Amino acid sequence: MLFQRAFKKPFFKNTLLSNYSKPYFFSTSQFKQLTSDDINYFSSFLAPNEIIQDSFELQAYNSDWLKKYIGNSKLALKPNSTEKISKILKYCSEQNIAVVPQGGNTGLVGGSTPVNDEVILSLKNLNKIIGFDEISGVLTCEAGCVLETLNQYLAEKSYEMPLDLGAKGSCAIGGNIATNAGGTHFVKFGPFKSYILGLEVVLPNGEILELESKILKDNTGLDLKQVFIGSEGILGVITKANIRVFPVDKYKQVLFMQCENFENVLEINKLVRGKLGRNLGAIEYQDAYAYATIQKYIQNAANPFPNNDMGKYYVLIEVCGTEALDDIVENLYTELSERKLVEDCIASESDAQFTSLWKIREEVAVAANHIGLVFKYDISLPVEKFEELCLIVRNKIGCLGYTMGYGHLGDGNMHINVGCYDLAKKKQVESILEPFVFEWLSHVNGSISAEHGVGRQKAKYLHFSKDVQAIEYMKSLKKVFDPKGIMNPYKVLPYSS
Amino acid sequence: MLFQRAFKKPFFKNTLLSNYSKPYFFSTSQFKQLTSDDINYFSSFLAPNEIIQDSFELQAYNSDWLKKYIGNSKLALKPNSTEKISKILKYCSEQNIAVVPQGGNTGLVGGSTPVNDEVILSLKNLNKIIGFDEISGVLTCEAGCVLETLNQYLAEKSYEMPLDLGAKGSCAIGGNIATNAGGTHFVKFGPFKSYILGLEVVLPNGEILELESKILKDNTGLDLKQVFIGSEGILGVITKANIRVFPVDKYKQVLFMQCENFENVLEINKLVRGKLGRNLGAIEYQDAYAYATIQKYIQNAANPFPNNDMGKYYVLIEVCGTEALDDIVENLYTELSERKLVEDCIASESDAQFTSLWKIREEVAVAANHIGLVFKYDISLPVEKFEELCLIVRNKIGCLGYTMGYGHLGDGNMHINVGCYDLAKKKQVESILEPFVFEWLSHVNGSISAEHGVGRQKAKYLHFSKDVQAIEYMKSLKKVFDPKGIMNPYKVLPYSS
Numbered sequence: 005m006l007f008q009r010a011f012k013k014p015f016f017k018n019t020l021l022s023n024y025s026k027p028y029f030f031s032t033s034q035f036k037q038l039t040s041d042d043i044n045y046f047s048s049f050l051a052p053n054e055i056i057q058d059s060f061e062l063q064a065y066n067s068d069w070l071k072k073y074i075g076n077s078k079l080a081l082k083p084n085s086t087e088k089i090s091k092i093l094k095y096c097s098e099q100n101i102a103v104v105p106q107g108g109n110t111g112l113v114g115g116s117t118p119v120n121d122e123v124i125l126s127l128k129n130l131n132k133i134i135g136f137d138e139i140s141g142v143l144t145c146e147a148g149c150v151l152e153t154l155n156q157y158l159a160e161k162s163y164e165m166p167l168d169l170g171a172k173g174s175c176a177i178g179g180n181i182a183t184n185a186g187g188t189h190f191v192k193f194g195p196f197k198s199y200i201l202g203l204e205v206v207l208p209n210g211e212i213l214e215l216e217s218k219i220l221k222d223n224t225g226l227d228l229k230q231v232f233i234g235s236e237g238i239l240g241v242i243t244k245a246n247i248r249v250f251p252v253d254k255y256k257q258v259l260f261m262q263c264e265n266f267e268n269v270l271e272i273n274k275l276v277r278g279k280l281g282r283n284l285g286a287i288e289y290q291d292a293y294a295y296a297t298i299q300k301y302i303q304n305a306a307n308p309f310p311n312n313d314m315g316k317y318y319v320l321i322e323v324c325g326t327e328a329l330d331d332i333v334e335n336l337y338t339e340l341s342e343r344k345l346v347e348d349c350i351a352s353e354s355d356a357q358f359t360s361l362w363k364i365r366e367e368v369a370v371a372a373n374h375i376g377l378v379f380k381y382d383i384s385l386p387v388e389k390f391e392e393l394c395l396i397v398r399n400k401i402g403c404l405g406y407t408m409g410y411g412h413l414g415d416g417n418m419h420i421n422v423g424c425y426d427l428a429k430k431k432q433v434e435s436i437l438e439p440f441v442f443e444w445l446s447h448v449n450g451s452i453s454a455e456h457g458v459g460r461q462k463a464k465y466l467h468f469s470k471d472v473q474a475i476e477y478m479k480s481l482k483k484v485f486d487p488k489g490i491m492n493p494y495k496v497l498p499y500s501s
Numbered sequence: 502m503l504f505q506r507a508f509k510k511p512f513f514k515n516t517l518l519s520n521y522s523k524p525y526f527f528s529t530s531q532f533k534q535l536t537s538d539d540i541n542y543f544s545s546f547l548a549p550n551e552i553i554q555d556s557f558e559l560q561a562y563n564s565d566w567l568k569k570y571i572g573n574s575k576l577a578l579k580p581n582s583t584e585k586i587s588k589i590l591k592y593c594s595e596q597n598i599a600v601v602p603q604g605g606n607t608g609l610v611g612g613s614t615p616v617n618d619e620v621i622l623s624l625k626n627l628n629k630i631i632g633f634d635e636i637s638g639v640l641t642c643e644a645g646c647v648l649e650t651l652n653q654y655l656a657e658k659s660y661e662m663p664l665d666l667g668a669k670g671s672c673a674i675g676g677n678i679a680t681n682a683g684g685t686h687f688v689k690f691g692p693f694k695s696y697i698l699g700l701e702v703v704l705p706n707g708e709i710l711e712l713e714s715k716i717l718k719d720n721t722g723l724d725l726k727q728v729f730i731g732s733e734g735i736l737g738v739i740t741k742a743n744i745r746v747f748p749v750d751k752y753k754q755v756l757f758m759q760c761e762n763f764e765n766v767l768e769i770n771k772l773v774r775g776k777l778g779r780n781l782g783a784i785e786y787q788d789a790y791a792y793a794t795i796q797k798y799i800q801n802a803a804n805p806f807p808n809n810d811m812g813k814y815y816v817l818i819e820v821c822g823t824e825a826l827d828d829i830v831e832n833l834y835t836e837l838s839e840r841k842l843v844e845d846c847i848a849s850e851s852d853a854q855f856t857s858l859w860k861i862r863e864e865v866a867v868a869a870n871h872i873g874l875v876f877k878y879d880i881s882l883p884v885e886k887f888e889e890l891c892l893i894v895r896n897k898i899g900c901l902g903y904t905m906g907y908g909h910l911g912d913g914n915m916h917i918n919v920g921c922y923d924l925a926k927k928k929q930v931e932s933i934l935e936p937f938v939f940e941w942l943s944h945v946n947g948s949i950s951a952e953h954g955v956g957r958q959k960a961k962y963l964h965f966s967k968d969v970q971a972i973e974y975m976k977s978l979k980k981v982f983d984p985k986g987i988m989n990p991y992k993v994l995p996y997s998s
Contacts, residue, residue: 139767139770139771139884140884140913141774184720184724186720194696195695195717195718197724197727198694199691211970213970213974214968214971217946217948218946219881219913219947220687220692220881220912220913220914221683221687221692221909221948221951221952222881222948222950222951223680223681223683223948223950223951223954224948224949224950224955224966225963225966225967225971225972225993225994226728226732226736226975226993227681227694227727227728228971228975228978230694230724230727230728230730231723231724231727233724234720234723234724235723239723250778251774251778253778253779273636274635274636277748278659278748279823281747281748281750281822281823282750282779282780282822282823283779283822283823325780326776326778326779326780327829327832331824332823332824384716384717384719386636386637387636388636412718415718416637416718417717449714449715449716451714451716451718451719451720451721452721453721454716454718454719454720455718455720456720457720458720458722466721466722469719469722470721470722471710473711474710474712474722474725477725477981477982478722478723480981481723481725481728481978481981482723484974484977484978484981485974496722496723497722
């Protein structure tokens with residue numbers, strides 16, 4: 005309740021679309037269609053394997069991994085240098101050719117696939133690790149590096165990235181930065197944007213904007229790099245980054261616990277944050293529906309609580325530190341038991357158990373896909389509302405679907421997934437969920453996108469999280485860097501075609 | 502060396518001022534001089550005690566605390582509400598009256614005092630603590646709240662601000678945000694900007710830009726608030742903030758150590774960051790010259806090392822945590838001794854000793870002022886260069902002054918202070934130091950302003966830390982929010998008059 009009271013906002017930021025519908029893009033026909041002259045130009049400085057025109061090969065670039073957002077691009081370019089990217093964009097700008105930048109293409113909101121026939125600019129070949137400075141703890145790499153590759157490189161030096169997420173095996177660091185990726189260790193590290201010390205960005209006109217820096221503290225003028233972090237490719241292309249990384253915590257342990265009601269989950273959240281302080285690595289949540297989905301669809305999943313029924317709730321806590329954690333974990337467990345906050349609790353006693361317990365939480369998203377079509381919402385809301393929203397949605401959906409709530413308790417980011425049993429009823433389910441979920445979030449001052457971004461999916465719903473006026477200033481910033489609007493059109497900002 | 506190698510920059514970003522001298526402000530006469538009509542207008546909605554015209558009273562507003570930057574404003578306004586600020590700015594914008602926002606007026610770069618006769622907009626009366634949400638750990642307050650007042654308010658709830666600095670007793674939180682303040686706990690918390698979840702900003706045209714949020718994760722569109730954090734009042738006036746705060750660490754201890762050479766300081770820095778990890782609260786540095794200054798000028802200063810001579814170096818380490826630290830501190834001490842990294846080391850055994858040891862480091866800036874006129878540089882550079890720069894400067898200054906190096910070892914932020922013995926030789930000393938120090942920093946990819954900002958002092962030197970092109974885009978952003986250029990003119994961005 006406190007969360008709401010301090011604000012004096014209307015139920016929605018804006019109930020009328022007309023309030024913000026001043027068109028940003030005038031029409032899709034404003035962009036030029038590719039000609040053989042264009043291809044010839046790109047061929048003049050790109051190697052044959054940097055140009056993809058084969059329609060079969062293009063499918064992977066035209067589609068996101070959930071096969072939800074399918075574009076119709078006739079050309080993907082995979083340059084291996086910043087200079088080539090600069091030449092590509094300069095030309096596209098002059099010729100009015102729309103461009104969609106693409107990293108690992110692991111996004112869930114359609115931000116990295118074309119809407120129509122935009123040229124795909126893949127960063128996959130721009131993937132060199134440039135170096136690691138052990139004195140300052142700064143990693144420098146190109147945008148196409150895969151997150152897990154960077155972590156493997158750092159592990160040899162006993163360092164780790166301040167970011168961890170499900171897609172780590174294929175997501176590109178440039179995309180992580182361009183979407184200000186969140187993930188499971190947000191409670192431990194805070195926002196990823198804090199660790200981006202410097203960037204190299206290619207602007208739509210081909211200018212290479214040099215914002216590189218390995219300096220932790222630098223207050224010299226407006227912080228331009230922050231404008232690009234989380235901009236989802238609508239302002240320019242991130243090509244290189246300097247990232248602050250951290251020594252690996254030597255000791256890590258997971259506690260996985262079952263609770264008999266949601267109030268206890270909230271109490272645990274409050275207790276743990278005060279009690280563990282800087283030893284808290286993660287605090288995650290899932291309801292009984294999510295737990296059951298794991299048990300049903302994930303082979304060999306650990307099942308520490310075979311007594312799961314639909315009234316139970318689960319919390320995962322990762323404790324981490326530079327010294328042995330036995331006392332900390334024991335003290336925590338004692339207090340949880342004495343205050344009767346948990347019905348049962350299991351603690352990892354090996355790396356294998358650590359990984360296995362984490363999987364019960366991490367693989368919910370994958371398990372949910374087995375149900376069939378899944379509506380996924382990545383939202384921020386007051387933690388005390390997590391269960392309430394799930395109850396409302398489950399109630400509204402009735403026998404049309406299966407609703408699971410899970411996510412990052414420590415930072416108020418829930419993923420609510422609704423598995424749709426019958427594909428033929430997809431539209432009916434969608435109309436129940438949207439815009440209802442977004443409206444409801446606006447009512448509790450939540451966010452319609454916690455960590456996945458806006459992309460194509462939520463551009464038209466942006467007004468549920470941001471004021472009209474703020475959206476207008478976003479458009480003004482877009483005009484500063486991309487006056488012709490060629491960069492990742494139809495994404496993030498509301499537009500009319 | 503690694504620090505340098507990864508970059509391919511020229512010695513200076515730009516050696517020729519003409520490269521960037523496209524004037525931003527055309528002339529000081531572009532602004533209107535105040536008339537009695539203006540005063541009458543302000544009086545129509547401000548209370549008498551919100552309008553200061555008395556020349557004696559105005560002195561405190563026209564001058565910074567080092568009495569280095571003295572303006573000539575005839576009017577200071579101290580509104581107690583956002584709405585009043587909106588009316589003031591709207592009017593000033595319409596009438597073309599220049600405005601300088603002022604928080605605690607504790608800055609060191611002349612950012613919060615008028616250059617000419619700008620109207621001073623003091624935030625002192627906008628100082629309500631709006632509330633603290635214990636579930637999300639978010640503090641909401643107005644911009645004029647003093648940092649220490651906020652910390653006292655939070656201490657009752659066992660929370661603390663993720664920011665600590667010398668001026669805490671008088672600096673305003675709005676100024677801290679507008680300058681992205683750094684301080685002594687940067688190693689523990691990281692950049693202050695990470696904790697600003699939401700802002701209310703009044704734009705020069707009077708619009709109230711509502712960017713408030715208590716959400717930890719919110720990826721909905723371009724992050725406008727980041728543009729205002731660290732903008733030093735040149736884009737608008739921050740009036741309210743939502744700040745993420747943290748549970749107080751129950752255990753804190755200081756180790757203060759003497760080293761026989763600078764290489765050992767670097768080794769300690771490396772060792773401690775890996776070994777203490779998340780238990781590292783601060784790691785600070787001072788040379789023998791700084792240590793001697795404390796002993797000479799600060800009454801009752803602790804003096805754990807009376808054998809100080811000019812070849813010694815000092816390191817302060819704050820260890821913090823949620824559990825008792827005895828083992829951690831003992832392990833650390835054992836390793837420091839066994840590796841012969843320290844000559845001597847003392848650890849605090851009480852709160853009084855904790856404070857007393859911290860004072861040896863924290864009060865250098867105050868002690869240095871006793872020498873006379875002091876040239877103060879707040880710079881970022883590779884830590885391995887700390888000593889080198891001090892040696893060069895000390896050598897160049899010779900018997901004209903006394904050079905001290907001290908600062909934040911953990912984040913590469915050194916404060917180099919040069920006390921000038923003879924006021925008559927001020928110009929000579931200045932010409933030795935400037936632009937030499939800035940040029941040298943550009944050479945090592947350092948920053949001419951680590952945490953104090955650019956303000957009036959360093960606007961003309963900005964090109965030593967930022968590319969021309971980046972500066973041009975900063976100007977473009979300025980034009981988006983302040984097209985008439987009335988907000989804090991002559992600051993941050995280079996201009997010609």
